[in-house]
Amino acid sequence: MSEQKTKPKRSRLRKIxxxxxxxxxxxxxxxxxxxxxxxQREHPNPLLADLDDGEVSFNHYVTVAPDNTITIIVPRAxxxxxxxxxxxxxxxxxxxxxxxAINIEHGPASPAYLxxxxxxxxxxxxxxxxxxxAEGMRGVMEVVSKYxxxxxxxxxxxxxxxxxxxxxxxxxxxxxxxxxxxEKFGVPQSTLxxxxxxxxxxxxxxxxxxxxLAASAVGKAPPADMELRGRSEWKLLGKAxxxxxxxxxxxxxxIFGVDVDLPEMLYATVKMNPRLGxxxxxxxxxxxxxxxxxVKVVPIESQTGNGFGVIANNSWRAFQAAEAVKADWxxxxxxxxxxxxxxxxxxxxxxGEVSSLREAGDVTTTFADAPSDNLVEAEYQVPYLAHACMExxxxxxxxxxxxxxxxxxxxxxxxxxxxCASTAGIDGTDVAIHTTFLGGGFGRRGEVDFAIYATKLAxxxxxxxxxxxxxxxxxxxxxxxxxxxxxxYRAVLDDAGHPKALHATVAAPSIMASVLGRTYPSLPAGGxxxxxxxGAYDQPYEIEHYRIDAAKADLAIPVGFWRSVGNSFNPFMHxxxxxxxxxxxxxxxxxxxxxxxxxxxxxxxxxxxVADMAHWGEPIPDGRAQGVAFALSFGTWVAQIVQxxxxxxxIRIEKVWCAADPGEVLDPGxxxxxxxSGIVFGLSSAVGQEITFADGMVxxxxxxxxxxxxxxxxxxxxxxxxxxxxxxxxxxxxxxPPSIPALANAVFALTANRVRKLPLSNEVDFx
Amino acid sequence: MKLTVNGxxxxxxxxxxxxxxxxxxxxLNIKGPKFGCGIAMCGACTVHVxxxxxxxCSLAIGDVEGEVTTIDAIASDDTLHAVQEAWIKEQxxxxxxxxxxxxxxxxxxxxxxxxxxxxxxxxxxSGNLCxxxxxxxxxxxxxxxxxxxxGA
Ligand code: FES
Ligand code: FES
Numbered sequence: 001m002s003e004q005k006t007k008p009k010r011s012r013l014r015k016i017x018x019x020x021x022x023x024x025x026x027x028x029x030x031x032x033x034x035x036x037x038x039x040q041r042e043h044p045n046p047l048l049a050d051l052d053d054g055e056v057s058f059n060h061y062v063t064v065a066p067d068n069t070i071t072i073i074v075p076r077a078x079x080x081x082x083x084x085x086x087x088x089x090x091x092x093x094x095x096x097x098x099x100x101a102i103n104i105e106h107g108p109a110s111p112a113y114l115x116x117x118x119x120x121x122x123x124x125x126x127x128x129x130x131x132x133x134a135e136g137m138r139g140v141m142e143v144v145s146k147y148x149x150x151x152x153x154x155x156x157x158x159x160x161x162x163x164x165x166x167x168x169x170x171x172x173x174x175x176x177x178x179x180x181x182x183e184k185f186g187v188p189q190s191t192l193x194x195x196x197x198x199x200x201x202x203x204x205x206x207x208x209x210x211x212x213l214a215a216s217a218v219g220k221a222p223p224a225d226m227e228l229r230g231r232s233e234w235k236l237l238g239k240a241x242x243x244x245x246x247x248x249x250x251x252x253x254x255i256f257g258v259d260v261d262l263p264e265m266l267y268a269t270v271k272m273n274p275r276l277g278x279x280x281x282x283x284x285x286x287x288x289x290x291x292x293x294x295v296k297v298v299p300i301e302s303q304t305g306n307g308f309g310v311i312a313n314n315s316w317r318a319f320q321a322a323e324a325v326k327a328d329w330x331x332x333x334x335x336x337x338x339x340x341x342x343x344x345x346x347x348x349x350x351x352g353e354v355s356s357l358r359e360a361g362d363v364t365t366t367f368a369d370a371p372s373d374n375l376v377e378a379e380y381q382v383p384y385l386a387h388a389c390m391e392x393x394x395x396x397x398x399x400x401x402x403x404x405x406x407x408x409x410x411x412x413x414x415x416x417x418x419x420c421a422s423t424a425g426i427d428g429t430d431v432a433i434h435t436t437f438l439g440g441g442f443g444r445r446g447e448v449d450f451a452i453y454a455t456k457l458a459x460x461x462x463x464x465x466x467x468x469x470x471x472x473x474x475x476x477x478x479x480x481x482x483x484x485x486x487x488x489y490r491a492v493l494d495d496a497g498h499p500k501a502l503h504a505t506v507a508a509p510s511i512m513a514s515v516l517g518r519t520y521p522s523l524p525a526g527g528x529x530x531x532x533x534x535g536a537y538d539q540p541y542e543i544e545h546y547r548i549d550a551a552k553a554d555l556a557i558p559v560g561f562w563r564s565v566g567n568s569f570n571p572f573m574h575x576x577x578x579x580x581x582x583x584x585x586x587x588x589x590x591x592x593x594x595x596x597x598x599x600x601x602x603x604x605x606x607x608x609x610v611a612d613m614a615h616w617g618e619p620i621p622d623g624r625a626q627g628v629a630f631a632l633s634f635g636t637w638v639a640q641i642v643q644x645x646x647x648x649x650x651i652r653i654e655k656v657w658c659a660a661d662p663g664e665v666l667d668p669g670x671x672x673x674x675x676x677s678g679i680v681f682g683l684s685s686a687v688g689q690e691i692t693f694a695d696g697m698v699x700x701x702x703x704x705x706x707x708x709x710x711x712x713x714x715x716x717x718x719x720x721x722x723x724x725x726x727x728x729x730x731x732x733x734x735x736x737p738p739s740i741p742a743l744a745n746a747v748f749a750l751t752a753n754r755v756r757k758l759p760l761s762n763e764v765d766f767x
Numbered sequence: 768m769k770l771t772v773n774g775x776x777x778x779x780x781x782x783x784x785x786x787x788x789x790x791x792x793x794x795l796n797i798k799g800p801k802f803g804c805g806i807a808m809c810g811a812c813t814v815h816v817x818x819x820x821x822x823x824c825s826l827a828i829g830d831v832e833g834e835v836t837t838i839d840a841i842a843s844d845d846t847l848h849a850v851q852e853a854w855i856k857e858q859x860x861x862x863x864x865x866x867x868x869x870x871x872x873x874x875x876x877x878x879x880x881x882x883x884x885x886x887x888x889x890x891x892x893s894g895n896l897c898x899x900x901x902x903x904x905x906x907x908x909x910x911x912x913x914x915x916x917x918g919a
Contacts, residue, residue: 080861249863252799252838316789439864680900712889
């Protein structure tokens, strides 16, 4: 056995954070065109370091080779949400190249790509931490927090962020190529046209490809008054494009992290203390180290977990040997079982210390004065959840000559670079992060644990590359979970049955504190956390006396961003409760929402639309019922209706209608697919998923006890897009939040059973 | 022992209990079949043995009797298999990780049942998990492949 000891380096977070905030302010306050130039000035082009012979790069997003090979950089993780298509189309639209005639690459991890979307990713930590709200930062924080309403992980914000910037990159490249062509042809630039990566002069009949012009265009400056093309001129954007990654994905190409293959590569796995965050009392690897193909067993101590790795010459042999290691695990730093964990949530709920993000009217007096007949009260509970990405966590690392290369399906390359550098005790400039395709992300791959372990094992691998694949059991039991939560809701109805007061308190552990604590342990992590009540405090409903309180529960189970974050549970509570109000007052659930959302036509628009799609309120065949729900998350307004059917006492989810308004949609095909995906993800959790604890360990381990909806259970899904919202919203996550309450409300409509605790299958049967 | 994969014969000196999946991926560098669960619960590792779909993560190499075909070999040169074409037409994949397995299950289904009903599709495909929720498009693609008469 060998022991890995590395001295963590001082974190670069402060520096990174300051820089990103400043970029954010520049771009927002100075206008987008200014932002583009500011951004270009601020960060040298990282592509210049790695060009092929004769290849040139005009900016962070485009390279052109002499043979007219055009490469567009999409520096965002492709985890299925189609960024490698839509973001490339932004550049291609202005550059006049075909989307399928170009190369699309992820590009290097570089602070140059730490743009607004990355700012959104990295900013939440300090924003919720008062000690970071230093003098002079407050104004910036305000701007940042507006953006935070959109998204915390990269998925739903990638397009919003890139929308102007990447189109400018395409336009700027086109313009300098035209300048070069004008000189070459001896004609004024204004007569030139561009198409298919070629500049032509229709009058003289001359033409040259971008590849032929590229070398002479280097160093030219694009015009300062460059204008982007209007929507009516778009050829690619606004229309469904064939995905650029599709052929690779139907031919089984080795595009994922688990597929990385390097010369003399070793294979490894890890087994960390299943009492998450606990220490290791002892490890006996004697048997394991004798097994066929096993190179060695390496203890791992780290900020994200303690345990060991097994290095072997085959992944399966590593899995087998890991099972043969006898480990005595230390105890968990949180209550040992689900009941005790629930008690902690209740303690926070009843504890009285809350922070409110929505306060209208006078809730306290209204409730004190209300006749008890006019009260509605309910308590809701949701469980911890695992991400269960199809591709188990993995990373490949190669440490040689003081330099580290890490290949990983990940959502945060620059953070990985920073953390891997401190893990290896080297400088960030000596770490290269290679981002592969992701076999699912859902927020899990914004974490750093898989890369830390791979780095540590690579340092014990004598200069050989090492691929570390987690067994599914390790993945399920060592996730950064969607937190469990409990919400207490109460309302006062007026005599017409209209809610005149609504008060909710939601207790959950802080996701922000958990993420920050394990990513940058040296930084303080206190302060309120809006994820506890997002999806409840920020909904477009008008109620005279309205208060939503967050109560932070003190639980050390690692929790993280799970597709739609706090929106994955708050709309379940809030929207179920609106249905309970409707039931009490005898109102139609849809009509009640239309009433409350009246000041927001975008909200009533999607509600009305989905009602039309589902023929809401019209007679439907026997044994069927519908439920409706709405949620505004990540800037996208979504209403859904779920139809369920009684099949011999079991419930079938027969149909889902979804009306979504993200403002402008750049690719309706990909947007609809994302809604559909979010719906299946949400329904899967609502039907049957829960993570429970016993003896400090997660009880579920694989898809037999942590399953998701399958082909035979999947409803028909119909999605319609509206484009009335004033600002562009996200796509990756907003489909999930309303699906859960819409199903619970449909189950109530069908069975008169109001299920207030997820998953629903603990109380009703599904096919 | 001898193993025939995608038409090529391999001579292997390997413990017979190693699952076929890991022989393919780590010993033969055939990366089409993916690892999802290791217990026959997700279908990501689906390959054909003599044309029958099997979960290669749960089939010991010592028990493989027949020729193995993986997603890597169902297209011939530049011509994709009709099921792959249908997958492109319906734009099925999202992350894509489950799709090798989905396609291998669908190819076997369509060979046995050229015009599958919804129930046939449910039966043949419910062992293949997709966390991205692409099922409605998979169903559409199977029907569109059937319409192209791939089973005939
Ligand atoms: S990996 Fe074989 S079925 Fe999941
Ligand atoms: S496409 Fe991602 S798991 Fe199926």
